[in-house]
Each structure stands twice: as structure tokens, then as C-alpha cells.
Amino acid sequence: MAIPVNLALGLLFGVGLVVSGMSDPAKVLNFLDLAGTFDPSLAFVMGGAVLVAFVGFRLVLARDTPLRAPRFELPTRRDIDARLIVGPALFGIGWGLGGFCPGPAFTALGLGAPGTLVFVPAMLAGMWSARLLAERKG
Amino acid sequence: MTSFTPLASFIGGLLIGLSAVLLLLVEGRIAGISGIAARLLPPWGKGVAERFAFIAGLVGAPFLVAAITGAPVVQTVSDDPPLMAAAGLLVGFGAVWGSGCTSGHGVCGLARLSPRSMVATAVFMTAGFLTVFVTHHVIGG
Numbered sequence: 116m117a118i119p120v121n122l123a124l125g126l127l128f129g130v131g132l133v134v135s136g137m138s139d140p141a142k143v144l145n146f147l148d149l150a151g152t153f154d155p156s157l158a159f160v161m162g163g164a165v166l167v168a169f170v171g172f173r174l175v176l177a178r179d180t181p182l183r184a185p186r187f188e189l190p191t192r193r194d195i196d197a198r199l200i201v202g203p204a205l206f207g208i209g210w211g212l213g214g215f216c217p218g219p220a221f222t223a224l225g226l227g228a229p230g231t232l233v234f235v236p237a238m239l240a241g242m243w244s245a246r247l248l249a250e251r252k253g
Numbered sequence: 254m255t256s257f258t259p260l261a262s263f264i265g266g267l268l269i270g271l272s273a274v275l276l277l278l279v280e281g282r283i284a285g286i287s288g289i290a291a292r293l294l295p296p297w298g299k300g301v302a303e304r305f306a307f308i309a310g311l312v313g314a315p316f317l318v319a320a321i322t323g324a325p326v327v328q329t330v331s332d333d334p335p336l337m338a339a340a341g342l343l344v345g346f347g348a349v350w351g352s353g354c355t356s357g358h359g360v361c362g363l364a365r366l367s368p369r370s371m372v373a374t375a376v377f378m379t380a381g382f383l384t385v386f387v388t389h390h391v392i393g394g
Contacts, residue, residue, distance in 0.1 A: 202351020
């Protein structure tokens with residue numbers, strides 16, 4: 116059951132991205148263009164998602180264990196290090212250049228726009244190099 | 254110019270949040286797309302098939318939406334390959350280097366009131382705003 120359940124959750128997440136407009140780089144770039152053709156729609160995406168997650172996470176975490184794993188695995192770090200500034204800064208620059216973050220880029224993959232077909236492999240290469248570099252540094 | 258769609262965007266956001274809540278309920282994990290995607294590549298650990306299934310769901314989503322609504326999903330993607338290659342590298346590297354992206358920090362982390370996610374979200378939003386300001390209003394448009 117694990118594979119169909121995860122497929123369904125990916126579909127649900129992706130449908131949310133498409134319905135919200137977040138899968139369209141033009142809409143993301145307009146959201147980020149405060150001084151120009153500003154489209155505030157994406158604030159409503161984040162508002163809706165955080166609202167559901169804020170309530171839902173508390174309901175779920177009232178349980179002792181998740182359904183399919185022995186325990187919840189939540190990030191526990193609270194320190195603010197240089198990587199937490201450098202990583203999001205690079206991410207934000209790339210987001211502002213292409214209008215894609217990782218989730219929307221995957222929803223765009225099957226639509227086959229040339230820009231997407233360049234972006235996704237480059238994104239995976241970037242992720243892979245960051246992961247290998249982080250694991251080497253420990 | 255894209256039109257302001259508060260209702261559709263809010264409903265889409267609710268669905269994204271619901272998926273994140275259900276993933277936590279089922280797998281006990283945070284729905285960070287960059288974390289899931291980074292583990293599609295070797296060395297492979299436990300749960301890689303589930304992660305491939307989740308990403309396959311993302312890829313299939315526009316086709317499900319098009320089938321339900323009867324209208325194709327419209328998007329405008331830059332066709333400048335060097336720009337998109339640079340954007341992809343920055344997004345991929347930055348998301349993993351900073352332990353999360355728009356979903357992991359921006360949705361799940363904020364909902365958990367994580368101080369690290371608040372900092373990360375503030376930094377990537379600011380960087381995004383500044384980047385678009387420079388590319389659209391300083392360099393040209």
C-alpha cells in the first residue's frame with residue numbers, strides 16, 4: 116500500500132500546486148515583482164497551506180506513532196548557522212530567475228516546456244552536489 | 254500580467270497543506286519536496302520507492318487537473334536555456350544546502366513555528382523579491 120498511498124499524496128500536493136497557480140512560473144515571478152506587475156495570489160497559497168498544516172500537524176502529533184513508521188521524524192535543530200542563510204539566499208535567487216521552486220518544477224515536467232526540461236536536470240544536479248558536499252563535510 | 258486568483262490560490266493551498274498533514278500521518282515525515290527529491294539520487298536509502306511514487310504523483314497532477322476541468326494547464330516558462338540552467342542549479346543546491354525549500358520551510362516549518370524555517374523563509378523571499386527587482390527593473394524588463 117505504501118507506493119499507491121505516496122503516489123496519491125504526491126498527486127494531491129501537485130493538484131494543489133496546479134489549482135493554486137503556483138505551478139506557473141509567470142505567476143510566481145509576478146508575485147515576486149512588488150515594484151511591477153505584482154500578483155498577490157501566492158500569499159493565499161501559503162496562507163491556506165500553513166493554516167491546514169498548523170491545525171493538522173497538531174492533530175497528527177497527538178498520536179504516539181505515524182501509521183507506517185515506528186516514530187515521527189521531525190527536524191529538531193534550532194541553531195541558525197551560515198548554511199541556513201547561504202542556502203535560502205541561493206535558492207531565492209534561482210527562484211526569482213526561473214520562477215520555479217522544486218514542487219512546481221516537477222508538476223511542469225510532463226508539460227514539456229523547453230525551459231522546464233533544462234531546469235529540472237540542473238535542479239537535480241544542484242541537489243545532488245549539495246547533498247554529497249554536506250555529507251562529506253558531516 | 255497574471256490575474257489575481259485569491260480563491261483558487263487559497264483552495265490550492267488547502268490541498269497542499271492537506272497532503273503535508275497526511276504525509277506526516279502516514280510516514281511520520283515532513284513534506285519537503287527538496288528533501289524527497291534529493292534522495293531520488295544515489296546513494297539510495299530506505300523509502301526510495303515511496304519517494305519516487307510521491308514525485309510521480311507531482312508529475313501526474315497537471316494531467317489529472319486537465320482531465321477533471323477539461324482544459325489544459327496553462328503556464329509560461331522562460332525559454333532561455335542558460336538562464337534556466339543557472340536557476341535550476343541555484344534552486345537545487347540552495348534548497349538542499351539550506352535544509353529545505355518553499356514546502357519544507359515555507360509551509361511545514363512555519364506551521365511548526367520553527368525558528369530555523371522562519372529565518373530560511375524570510376531569506377529566500379527577500380532574495381526572490383530582490384532578484385526580480387534587479388532583473389525586471391534594474392537590468393531591463
